[in-house]
Amino acid sequence: MELKLNPADAAFRDEVRAFMRDKLPAEIRHKVEIGLKLVKDDYVTWQRIVNAQGWMVPGWPVEFGGTGWSPIQRHIFNEEMALAGAPRIMPFGVAMVGPVIIAFGNDAQKQHYLPRILTTEDWWCQGYSEPGSGSDLASLKTRAVRDGEHYVVNGAKTWTSFAQYADMMFCLVRTSTEGKKQAGISFLLIDMHSPGVEVRPITTLDGGQEINDVFFDDVRVPVTNLVGEENKGWTYAKYLLGHERTWTADVGQSRNQLSRVRKIAAEELVDGRPLLDDPAFQLKIAEVEIDLLALEAVLLQVLAAEAAGNPPGPEASLLKLRGTEIQQTITELLFEAVGNYTHPFVGDALEAGWNEEPIGPDYAAAIAPRYFNWRKSSIYGGSNEIQKNIIAKAVLGL
Amino acid sequence: MELKLNPADAAFRDEVRAFMRDKLPAEIRHKVEIGLKLVKDDYVTWQRIVNAQGWMVPGWPVEFGGTGWSPIQRHIFNEEMALAGAPRIMPFGVAMVGPVIIAFGNDAQKQHYLPRILTTEDWWCQGYSEPGSGSDLASLKTRAVRDGEHYVVNGAKTWTSFAQYADMMFCLVRTSTEGKKQAGISFLLIDMHSPGVEVRPITTLDGGQEINDVFFDDVRVPVTNLVGEENKGWTYAKYLLGHERTWTADVGQSRNQLSRVRKIAAEELVDGRPLLDDPAFQLKIAEVEIDLLALEAVLLQVLAAEAAGNPPGPEASLLKLRGTEIQQTITELLFEAVGNYTHPFVGDALEAGWNEEPIGPDYAAAIAPRYFNWRKSSIYGGSNEIQKNIIAKAVLGL
């Protein structure tokens, strides 16, 4: 059941497809396909190619670099990028802090930061979670105390993805302890190269080191780096979460992973025949495909509403919930498809520089780590239980 | 994976099997197999045959008529009875009020009521739920006020299964409004033929009329009908619930229904071949079979513990939960198997006297009603959500 595309949209799709075919470096595509680790340079290289095309920030207002695409075009773009095996555009600048700066930042902030997001001059990271705060985000304790023209920041953030690459962090800090805990939070932009910032990697169960603890020890941040008003940061953070949840639906990525399931299942044998011919396995794939069609249909509604000026509300929690459930199901299908060769685990095998012969089929090494790693998706960005709480309260009034 | 039976148990099984084959009236067996409605006389007839054999109350102490069987023998008996297509022994006397009277009743009560349960002289019903009380059983409002040598009972019970057949009700009544709501409840035996008792059928979504509202209007109940102490009824009720939950696991009944799934699937065609040959349908059956093996394994543990003097505790909630989940899954398999002929619904077709030709296959008429009716099983006897609350609190300490 393909999307019904009008001729203009079909032409657009062909244009995007051609771009991906011609401009995505083969080496990067290969890494994504096999599931090898991407390094900072891979992301930056690709993002600059996309930016050169003018497609870096489709969702932004045109005046700041947006493309003015329709919702369906934005969706086509995301889908084609994923299907082509391109790395995802890091969301921290484009999908997270960018929209917040556009909506709540001052002119100086817009002029300084937005172009640097387009060119990936700044790599951003997100400073929300703290040790101990977990799902109760508003209980955060990192303090920012005004000292002349600076805030002095002390505290710690955790689960910070890609902090090791980051130039800047958008960070929720406590500037007041009066009133409700949500009321004393501010939204601060912190230079990660400042003295007093320390990044320590956290090794995850899959052996990965993409997330970090970040410690602040008397870090001085100019007050000009405050976004919006002091103590209003919670509002901006919630605005951002709506955008994030739309982004986490990630339909294109799931469709790409499903095609990977098909490819692997075509090579894996069961009693001498391809696993892909097994009716029970086919049904499992079909089930996910249909789930994905339904999710995509809801996503298109949300994008259309957004384009009509209605930013995603609490219903967007549905996208995060179902999106991550589907992503996790696909990691299970991949795991099942690979069978015995999920066991071997040579950490270096996922590094780009590893030159030894693969153990078992070349696609096998990344599969089990991905399954384990992807358990995070129902925890981060507001756990799936929290998403249900949000819908229960804000949509159903329970 | 058959149970490993020692020679004595195997001989016992053969004995029970022969009894079922020789003594179960063909007409009753036919009704059960096709899913026709059983009337009071069917139950009474069969229970008296079982009692004549001395097998009416296997779980009771031998002095009151129990058989002294081992747990495995009791399990074999239940299973063979179900597999033979015998009506279930009504639990209200044998499995519910009987054990309470044995444990907490006085000698006069034992001497009067227990033999009448064995002979089905009294048909019992359970007066627990009330309009409005739902899962919050202890909030019950039916009052019993002492007046000389009688209690005067006013109020209403609901969801009372087979009240229309009943001679006696064991009933939770409020005798005090002081202290915790659990503290003012008494356990009273009420003659259903008393003046002031009114039974009104409730039609359920499947068209059935097995459950009732029961109203009490100044019903006079002799104080000798109080079991145990006044205001201690909650303790007896909880004791009873443990027994009830073991009973609701009903492994034999589920196994019998599974064999019905197989029989029907052998007759139903898909593209000219029996549904039973369809690999996907086979897998669904196998999945339930394995679930049932696991449940049976737990049940045997509980029965063994019971035989060793440890009555079923809160863990028995697992039996109720899984037992009813499995039962409901089987009703879904039956529904799926019958396909188009789940649509026709001729209420009279389930009555024994109906002599017209069946619409579609003769096994079809009872299938959809059963599916709809069986939704009750996760609601009654303490809803499955309540069972999880019990395990969370009493077993896991949450």
Place this chain on the structure above:
Amino acid sequence: MDIALSEEQQLLKDSAERFIERDYSFDRRRQLVATEDGFSRDNWRRFAELGWLGLALPADHGGLDGSLVDTAVLMEALGRGLVVEPFLSSVLLAGGLLRHGGNADQQAALIPPLIKGGSLFAFAFTERQSRYNLADVETTARANGDGYVLNGAKGVVMRGASADKLIVSARVSGDSRDRAGISLFLVDGDAAGVSRRGYPTIDGLHGAEVALEGVAVSGDALLGPAGGAFPLIERVIDEASVAICAEAVGVMAVLVDATVDYLKTREQFGSPIGSFQVLQHRAVDMFNALELSRALVYRAAETIAASDDAANRARAASAAKVQIGRAGRLIGQQAIQLHGGMGMTDELSVSHYFKRLTMIGTLFGDADYHLKRYTALGNG
């Protein structure tokens, strides 16, 4: 999250929802179900006046030339009312067959009375052994001069007993389950050799077993290509499948609303039961299933309305049926569970919505059947 509707669609939706609210109370429906016909001919004429019967039929014959999306809008509203009038059999099935397969004479003769509410149709296509396979046809049509003689038996024909005209699938050649060799015939409900045994269905509608013994029809009773009716049947059933999925969305919406309301008002342990997190999340699961279903069903309707490719249409219909089958089970079962004992009673409307939702789940093939069909159609 709302489906983007055109102005006309919004008007249609409003008028249908207004009708349900004002004139189609659950008590009124209960009375209708208890009548012999099982529905109201007054309502049927009302539907005709409102233009609903011709919504998706050719403008040349008095219809509105609407798309499957328009039909979905109407069906969702009818689902909200648990409407029992024979829209499916007369309009979606027979109307669809006439629209896609009738010749000019047949359309001119039959569509206007259908649109005006003057005649009722039923489509007799399933047989005892056929299950959901539309090509599994054993009823035969033997050439007889210019006409045909039909022999066989059709089962679970929705509204088969009260229909003035039946459309019957029969085999003119080939083996059982061959797609080739199937024809459709227009047969008068009271033609010689037709015997019908009507009965209520468990969801408050009516079906019939139809026996055909030497039923002679003339040559112009043939509807669609001789021996080549399978693609026509498949197309119409695919469209009708999406339409009943839209009906199911309306049914689900009522169940979700009723359940959320019940959670807010019913008290247990001193609080509304909606304060219990487990029940809150259950309600969220229901809500999400509803939203996903509605979005997918409208997408499927759009796809089918715009597609000339039978496989693409089939995938869309099967995807919708899978989604509705799964979501319907979840929503229906949980609506009952969360209503507790009350949900089990015939008295409360919830149980009737549950039954209709369940039967839509199995009508034209259950979720597992359609999942297999979707798979067999390949990756489109």
Place this chain on the structure above:
Amino acid sequence: MDIALSEEQQLLKDSAERFIERDYSFDRRRQLVATEDGFSRDNWRRFAELGWLGLALPADHGGLDGSLVDTAVLMEALGRGLVVEPFLSSVLLAGGLLRHGGNADQQAALIPPLIKGGSLFAFAFTERQSRYNLADVETTARANGDGYVLNGAKGVVMRGASADKLIVSARVSGDSRDRAGISLFLVDGDAAGVSRRGYPTIDGLHGAEVALEGVAVSGDALLGPAGGAFPLIERVIDEASVAICAEAVGVMAVLVDATVDYLKTREQFGSPIGSFQVLQHRAVDMFNALELSRALVYRAAETIAASDDAANRARAASAAKVQIGRAGRLIGQQAIQLHGGMGMTDELSVSHYFKRLTMIGTLFGDADYHLKRYTALGNG
């Protein structure tokens, strides 16, 4: 709900649990995993002293003649400790093959050193294409005078690199996937023509790819009937499957306990998260899955221990694998989910238990494979 154990079994359980508690802390295990062998030879000797290595081996050769239930008791305790010593490869697999298939000379020569902890074995039976089909053997054994020459490749051989002796399945006749025509051979780990590539596995153990190029073995290297080893292989894998299911029960028990503890201590929104009903019910689902799994696994062990019928044994093993696969996924995933971000870290032991549980789920065939196998075995 406890499994009824004999006095000896209770002693075994107590001693194994005591060892785990005193001498097998998670930090200690982490150190062992980081060593080259990936386990401790001191521990291995300790196991020998405790009688564990000979638990299920013949008393004639120094063992204790224990049943599969005894093995399950021990394995559950080892699962609690996430023990990495090569019990599976040497004792369950090689020990099982020698017990059920070795001739008197082989038993006398090989079982005593195995029991004493002096030699380590590995069983090389899977191949790149074989997946879970034990008969899918393409490695060949060609007669060569009194002996044989082996050629082929074995994959994911647990403990294949550190084993002193390999037991290798090879085809002497028939086509790929024929059950007939498979033999087993004892091959020295450092025999000419054997090359082994060892690697860590994701659950902290070690596997190896083993290539066999013209490996010559003598006639007495043949283990079990020539060309008829399939039933022997199936029996031993079925027994080992139940044994690792018992290990999984131990792993699950730790995960359930750890999660319930975490729910009681971790605070969010001002309360222990265990006060949230949704998480309570999730913990109940985990607990129930654990109890059902334990009961079924011990029942399967009893069934296999008492049965001479291969199909009955196979059904028992497959039922246990299905149950453990499903329950393991639920318990593992929810343990991580309920631990939140902490569960994702390498630092917490929970993630390691999750990984081991997951890999047991796929070892010797995942739940779906065993569900199909159970079905194919028919209704016993």
